[in-house]
Amino acid sequence: EVQLMESGGGLVKPGGSLRLSCVASGFTFSSYTMNWVRQAPGKGLEWVSSISITSSIFYADSVKGRFTVSRDNPKNSLYLQMNSLRAEDTAVYHCARVGTPFFNNGWFDPWGQGTLVTVSS
């Protein structure tokens, strides 16, 4: 069964840092572009970042320069290093795989359940 499991969320003060992890199972992780998508409480979905199988990386403007995405293929893991956190970064952060291997872009399927990041003093 294809599964994604996020961890690393929690409460952090404005200006602080946090590192999220996403562990994948049930598929060949190294063959798929991976993404981070967030959802603020009561709000819609916002794409955050993507990293391809060749480590081509893209960010939403809202996080560029503050967040860093990376992957460790032997560990089947995706990461999101979040620095200079702001209140508006408060959200559930989901990792999501693209639906087709070897493509840089694609629809998102499946998604992890997400990990909650709260930025508050």
Next chain:
Amino acid sequence: DIVLTQSPGTLSLSPGERATLSCRASQTVSGSSVAWFQQKPGQAPRLLIYGVSTRATGIPDRFSGSGSGTDFTLAIARLEPEDFAMYYCHQYGSSSQTFGQGTKVDI
């Protein structure tokens, strides 16, 4: 960035009725790269449609997607009780991907 505008914001319908949800892009979405997701409270989004009109695995045929260019539609032929949820469109045709703000389908 491509802005996706979904309408209506809320659709109030009854079981058995047809739902039509709209997603309009601020510029042409390349490569038919539009997907639709369903989300229920406390759950991760569930893929319904990709490539504008292809149903994902296990999605009932009462769900259908259509459109091209800047205008896309998700139709639900006969609403079942489990279909009352939030729906989001998503464009993945550009390196800066975007989602619509969502349409809530409620009773």
